[in-house]
Amino acid sequence: MSGETILGRRPVEILARAALRAATALVLAYIAMPLALVVWLSFMAGEIMVVPPEGYSLRWYGVAWNQDQLRSGFVTSLWVAAVATTLGLLVTVPASFALARGRFPGREAVLQLLMSPLIVPGIVIGASIYVFLVQVEIETGLPLAGSAWGIVVAHLLLTVPWCVRLVTANLVGVNRSVEEAALSLGASPLVTALTVTLPMIWPGLVAAAVFGFVVSFGNIEVSLFLVAPGQTTLPIAILQYLQWKIDPTIAAVSVAQIVLIGAALVATSRITNLGKVV
Amino acid sequence: MAGIRIESLAKRYNAVSAVDGVTLDVRDGEFLVLLGPSGCGKTTTLRMIAGFVAPSEGCVRIGARDVTHEPPYRRNIGLVFQNYALFPHLTVEENVAFGLRRRRVGEAAIRTRVATALSRVKLDGFGGRYPRAMSGGQQQRVAIARAIVIEPDVLLLDEPLSNLDAQLRHDVRGELRRLQTELGITTIMVTHDQDEAMSVADRLAVMEKGQVRQVGTPSEIYRRPADRFVASFVGRANFYAGRAERGIFVTASGLRLPVADLAEGADTLMIRPEAVGLRPAGADGLAATVETATYLGAGWELELRLAGGERLSVVAPDAGEHWRQGQILTAHVAPTAGVGMRTGS
Numbered sequence A: 001m002s003g004e005t006i007l008g009r010r011p012v013e014i015l016a017r018a019a020l021r022a023a024t025a026l027v028l029a030y031i032a033m034p035l036a037l038v039v040w041l042s043f044m045a046g047e048i049m050v051v052p053p054e055g056y057s058l059r060w061y062g063v064a065w066n067q068d069q070l071r072s073g074f075v076t077s078l079w080v081a082a083v084a085t086t087l088g089l090l091v092t093v094p095a096s097f098a099l100a101r102g103r104f105p106g107r108e109a110v111l112q113l114l115m116s117p118l119i120v121p122g123i124v125i126g127a128s129i130y131v132f133l134v135q136v137e138i139e140t141g142l143p144l145a146g147s148a149w150g151i152v153v154a155h156l157l158l159t160v161p162w163c164v165r166l167v168t169a170n171l172v173g174v175n176r177s178v179e180e181a182a183l184s185l186g187a188s189p190l191v192t193a194l195t196v197t198l199p200m201i202w203p204g205l206v207a208a209a210v211f212g213f214v215v216s217f218g219n220i221e222v223s224l225f226l227v228a229p230g231q232t233t234l235p236i237a238i239l240q241y242l243q244w245k246i247d248p249t250i251a252a253v254s255v256a257q258i259v260l261i262g263a264a265l266v267a268t269s270r271i272t273n274l275g276k277v278v
Numbered sequence B: 001m002a003g004i005r006i007e008s009l010a011k012r013y014n015a016v017s018a019v020d021g022v023t024l025d026v027r028d029g030e031f032l033v034l035l036g037p038s039g040c041g042k043t044t045t046l047r048m049i050a051g052f053v054a055p056s057e058g059c060v061r062i063g064a065r066d067v068t069h070e071p072p073y074r075r076n077i078g079l080v081f082q083n084y085a086l087f088p089h090l091t092v093e094e095n096v097a098f099g100l101r102r103r104r105v106g107e108a109a110i111r112t113r114v115a116t117a118l119s120r121v122k123l124d125g126f127g128g129r130y131p132r133a134m135s136g137g138q139q140q141r142v143a144i145a146r147a148i149v150i151e152p153d154v155l156l157l158d159e160p161l162s163n164l165d166a167q168l169r170h171d172v173r174g175e176l177r178r179l180q181t182e183l184g185i186t187t188i189m190v191t192h193d194q195d196e197a198m199s200v201a202d203r204l205a206v207m208e209k210g211q212v213r214q215v216g217t218p219s220e221i222y223r224r225p226a227d228r229f230v231a232s233f234v235g236r237a238n239f240y241a242g243r244a245e246r247g248i249f250v251t252a253s254g255l256r257l258p259v260a261d262l263a264e265g266a267d268t269l270m271i272r273p274e275a276v277g278l279r280p281a282g283a284d285g286l287a288a289t290v291e292t293a294t295y296l297g298a299g300w301e302l303e304l305r306l307a308g309g310e311r312l313s314v315v316a317p318d319a320g321e322h323w324r325q326g327q328i329l330t331a332h333v334a335p336t337a338g339v340g341m342r343t344g345s
């Protein structure tokens, strides 16, 4: 046709494609920028962050590691996220079965309730749990308000919505006749759930665990009221560090955190097709 | 092994009656097919027998046991679904072993029984594969092996061949029938395909609107359908309104046809197209004019117009004649070819 170039495409089309590529690159660069900056900062040699940097070194990684506060924050965040995620799954898997399979009055309301921590501001959740724990401590004498278990309880509220959403969505996608086949072969509903349904939604469970873990690990607002000396999560430890000193140490810690979470996500997408289960 | 007896089985969903009073006796070792159009309640009936749907009324007996209130996992049934429903996370071997493991069969016995079952469905050597690495026909054979390996009292199949292509459907249904005969297992299969039903069934139960219209062997159903619905569902048929007069069916236009076993009160006569004989004009029978003649290789398909104005469809084997439009001939309807029925309207 007359309007076509030798390549078979019209100039307008070529321009449109170029514009699309440029826009895509711009958005990706925008998203990658903080990541790149943090990595860059973490390798700067000087104590004061200046551009161009005085030189490059790995010293801040050593400094970070030797900060007891940061290291113990890292450990606390790690186990709090692990426990909150495990508990979250233990609670939400049975709940999701009921929500995905059951037809009972109030089903919709229960689902919304379990999702509600997503819409309540984290700072409010943290503050109310703190007030509640203090009250319980006054009544019972149990030392709850300053303990890490307070943080775990609060973080459970962070992992539950993610787990409910992912597990329910995956359960709805399970072909019911496969479960019925198991029942017909003599498996009770519980055995069917354990030997057929859960293995079938395994990728969804892994995704739920990873999302729960990541959300808990990076959370600041909910934890803010609940941390105590020696019971501080990494994000709060970083915050506290920043209040008296700004140097590339924090960048080094952030890079460590990014690498950890990135590795978890990559590992998950290896086992499961994240795009498919989420 | 055991027979199945279902009595006045009914299932209502709110105002809708999915199954409306079905009574059936399936003999020990018999292959019964539930045949009917989509939505007539076949699946619901089967699922009530399997225990996945609680009947609104009636009861289900397997052998001497009343299982109406037993959950599916205590009924000892083998179930085969249209979509195979294999366990995707288990190998073929483990799929077949699943029911045996639930029954706490020993590891050695499991291995031999699984191997036997796989070889019965001609899948020796496929044990280590995953279902996703198999064709539809192979998957359905695994599903059959998984169902029979537990030696169920009854085997229930819901449209097991519908997802397969034509050739495979033909092969698998042959295998299914052979297997059922070998094992002597009481079987109920659901289908909407009358060829499939006829080819495998010892007896058919034809359903319409939640009710069983007729139960009988394939030839009983085909040759002596109880009503107009059954007659047209299992094959082509000509219908004539009229009345019975001592062995003679008199059509509305006054044609008189002798009919064997004609019940008094019959108001409709059914004649299968291939039950009509074609003879030269002037022979004994009904004078007819050829309206359309279609040669099909194996035979002829003719649309005739009878003297009284009625149409008669005829399918005749190719005997060397060449039928042409406008030709005059005689249609011979033997007394055993017509079936009188009461439409009740």
Ligand SMILES: Nc1ncnc2c1ncn2[C@@H]1O[C@H](COP(=O)(O)OP(=O)(O)O)[C@@H](O)[C@H]1O
Pocket (backbone or CB within 6 Å): B013, B016, B017, B018, B019, B036, B037, B038, B039, B040, B041, B042, B043, B044, B045
């Ligand atoms: N769970 C259900 N809720 C409401 N109606 C249903 C349900 N299951 C089946 N039905 C209705 O019952 C009728 C019979 O369905 P089914 O037994 O599946 O028919 P078939 O298997 O013969 O096609 C249909 O009209 C269907 O819509």
Ligand SMILES: [Mg+2]
Pocket (backbone or CB within 6 Å): B039, B042, B043, B044
């Ligand atoms: Mg059906």
